[in-house]
Structure formats: C-alpha cells, structure tokens
Amino acid sequence: MARGKIQIKRIENQTNRQVTYSKRRNGLFKKAHELTVLCDARVSIIMFSSSNKLHEFISPNTSTKEIIDLYQTVSDVDVWSAHYERMQETKRKLLETNRNLRTQIKQRLGECLDELDIQELRSLEEEMENTFKLVRERKNKSQQDIQKNLIHELELRAEDPHYGLVDNGGDYDSVLGYQLRFHQNHHHNYPNHALHSASASDIITFHLLE
Amino acid sequence: MARGKIQIKRIENQTNRQVTYSKRRNGLFKKAHELTVLCDARVSIIMFSSSNKLHEFISPNTSTKEIIDLYQTVSDVDVWSAHYERMQETKRKLLETNRNLRTQIKQRLGECLDELDIQELRSLEEEMENTFKLVRERKNKSQQDIQKNLIHELELRAEDPHYGLVDNGGDYDSVLGYQLRFHQNHHHNYPNHALHSASASDIITFHLLE
DNA sequence: CACTCTATATATAAGTT
DNA sequence: TAACTTATATATAGAGT
Numbered sequence: 001m002a003r004g005k006i007q008i009k010r011i012e013n014q015t016n017r018q019v020t021y022s023k024r025r026n027g028l029f030k031k032a033h034e035l036t037v038l039c040d041a042r043v044s045i046i047m048f049s050s051s052n053k054l055h056e057f058i059s060p061n062t063s064t065k066e067i068i069d070l071y072q073t074v075s076d077v078d079v080w081s082a083h084y085e086r087m088q089e090t091k092r093k094l095l096e097t098n099r100n101l102r103t104q105i106k107q108r109l110g111e112c113l114d115e116l117d118i119q120e121l122r123s124l125e126e127e128m129e130n131t132f133k134l135v136r137e138r139k140n141k142s143q144q145d146i147q148k149n150l151i152h153e154l155e156l157r158a159e160d161p162h163y164g165l166v167d168n169g170g171d172y173d174s175v176l177g178y179q180l181r182f183h184q185n186h187h188h189n190y191p192n193h194a195l196h197s198a199s200a201s202d203i204i205t206f207h208l209l210e
Numbered sequence: 211m212a213r214g215k216i217q218i219k220r221i222e223n224q225t226n227r228q229v230t231y232s233k234r235r236n237g238l239f240k241k242a243h244e245l246t247v248l249c250d251a252r253v254s255i256i257m258f259s260s261s262n263k264l265h266e267f268i269s270p271n272t273s274t275k276e277i278i279d280l281y282q283t284v285s286d287v288d289v290w291s292a293h294y295e296r297m298q299e300t301k302r303k304l305l306e307t308n309r310n311l312r313t314q315i316k317q318r319l320g321e322c323l324d325e326l327d328i329q330e331l332r333s334l335e336e337e338m339e340n341t342f343k344l345v346r347e348r349k350n351k352s353q354q355d356i357q358k359n360l361i362h363e364l365e366l367r368a369e370d371p372h373y374g375l376v377d378n379g380g381d382y383d384s385v386l387g388y389q390l391r392f393h394q395n396h397h398h399n400y401p402n403h404a405l406h407s408a409s410a411s412d413i414i415t416f417h418l419l420e
Numbered sequence: 421c422a423c424t425c426t427a428t429a430t431a432t433a434a435g436t437t
Numbered sequence: 438t439a440a441c442t443t444a445t446a447t448a449t450a451g452a453g454t
Contacts, residue, residue, distance in 0.1 A: 050250035101311035110344035128342035134320035
C-alpha cells in the first residue's frame, strides 16, 4: 500500500531506491508501450540508473537508431556534431594526404614539373636516376634467375632424354615459353650487370620479353 | 471516469487519439521526472506522434545529446546514422587509396621491388628512365634560364654603371645570389643539352647549387 | 479546442512470504 | 533476492463546460 503521500524526493536508502527504480521503470515502459499502441506514436526511452546501468524502451516497428536520426533531423540539436566534425576532419586530412601523394607520383611520371624549383628538380633527378638503376639491377637479376633456370633445365634434358615427357604444371610452362624464345637468339651466359647505360643484358631482355 | 476496462488498441477516432496522446504524454513525462528525482537516474524520452510531431523529455542536469552519446558508448547497437556509415566507408576507401599510392611511391624510390614481377619491373624501369630524362631536361632548361638572366643582367650592368645602385626586391636578390656564385667559376654560355649522360650543364648545376 | 470533473483503472510503497 | 499482497496514490477516459 502506498501509505501516506509519496514524496517526490531522492530515496536515500540504496535498496529501496533500486527497487523503486526497477518498479517505476517497468511502469514507465508499460505506459510508453500503451501510448505507442493507443496513439500510433513512436517512443524511445533511454535511461541510466544512478549506477549507470542502461535500460531502454523502443516502440515496435522502429529502432532507437531511427528515432535518434529523426530527432537530429527535426530538432535543432546536432546530436552527432562532435563525432561528425571529427570524422570530417579525418576525411579532410586523408584527402589532403592523398592529393600530396598523387602530386608526388605525377612528378615521378614527369608531370607537373613546372611547380618545382631548381633544387627540387635536382633532387628529383637524382632520385629518378637512383631508382632507375635499382630497378634495372633488380630486373637484370630477375632475368638472370630465369636464364639460370633455363640452363639448368636444358642440362637436365641433355642428361635425360626422357625428361621432355614429364607433364609439367601451368606455371612451369610459362617459364619454358621464355626459354624457347630465348634460345632462338642466344647461346650462353650474360654476366653483364652494367648500371649506367643500356647493357648487353638489356638487349637480351628485349628479345626475351618482346 | 475510466468507464470499463481500457483496451490497449489503436484509438481510431482522430480527435480522441490526439487528446489521449497529449494526456498520456504528460503522464509519461511526469512519471519520468518522478523516476529521475526518486531514483537519481537520467532519462531521455524522444517521441513522435502519428503526425510526426516531436516531443521530448530529458532529466534535469543532463542533455539528450549526452544521453545519446553515452548510449552509443555503452550499447552494442550502432546508433550512428547512415551518414556516419557513409563517412566510415569513405574513410576506409581513402585509407586504401592512400596505401596504394604510398606503395607506388615506394616502388618509385626503389623500395618494395620484391613484390614486382619481371614485366612490372621492366615497365617501371622504362618509366623511371623516361621521367629521369624529362626531369634532367627540365632542370637543364631551368638552369639555362637562370644563366640567360644572368647574362642579361651583366650586359645591362656593362651598359649602365649606375645599375648596381638600384634597390632590388627579395625574390630578385636570390637570383643575384646564384649569379654571383656562378660567376666564381664560369664566364660564358652553356648550350649543352645532352640527355643521356652527365653533361657539362650538370657540373655547372653542382657549382651553382652547392 | 483546453479546461474540469469523476468513476474507474492502474501504479506502486511497503509489508509479507 | 524476488515475488506476492494490499492500502493508497495516481492516471485517465469520457463527459461536461
């Protein structure tokens, strides 16, 4: 029994407060549900107890997410502002980084060189030359490996006349492709690793790959 | 008087529905307020009528925004709007593009070459060589311009002995800086535009800039 | 409409199990 | 604890103004 007028004032007894919270929460949710059905409305209730426990009510046929979206559309309050602005800033920074990276790539493709001063042109030239050499070196090494593979294959074939009958996988076939074309033009090893100008191995490359 | 048991069922009469909505909304908000005070809780109620009119309750000493922020922190439900999700997607794509661009730049700096096959190495080599030549050409042209400027300056000075007294702007001073250092080592024009190897103008560049 | 009224339904505080 | 009980407070439907 509700003995005596109920005071609307914080319940100091921790246990009573907890019990009342639970009971009244249920009452509130029940009322919200009735309202939803009787009046064809949509209700979202989000509540936190004094111990920060979350409880929520949401009308059927909708979602808290939907209600909050609608809320921030209709009300002047921008619920998402803090998060939104943070994301906008992140996006802005990413786009800028992106632009810078693209400019760098363009310059390394010989475009947009007008924007560079003489110092920048010099360091870019130096960089291009270094990378060019590195890439050529790597390419030659890669080619040499293919050639060594080929020679090894041929030696095996020479030793074992039945070798050619072995059924090889697809990946292996492509290596043989190089080998055959290579042999139309060349007959021995190519130790030339010159980095500063078109070398003998470059010419081989041309034959091999074109 | 509540005559007869109240049916929890949509009120079909528009006016009655509207009146009940208003009354029960007030009741709900009153209950929410009592709960807030009695139990030291925080409550947010957001509701939309069938005609999409917004009404909200929020406990004193807090805000709807705060409750929603807390809600999305505590709950597993992603309450973020479609807008947010779109931004997340944008961010994801930007980060990926960014990664790709960085990889491309690294390869153009001679790093991560292991990841490239022989074809890719060849086209990168070709690209590097082309850009290298373009950059060198541009650098030489830029240098020539500086030299022409210098020669023009010297001719003017020779014609007018008072020229040196003219007060020049800062940008112009830097050009003069080059001119003076250049003149410590060289005394006439450099038509050499060779692209395929270190040229005379490269050596001049060194003197000019170092 | 926006109130007031009022019979009745419902909610609930505190006690009990 | 939580579930049940019950006296009382409160909410509210529908009518009246």
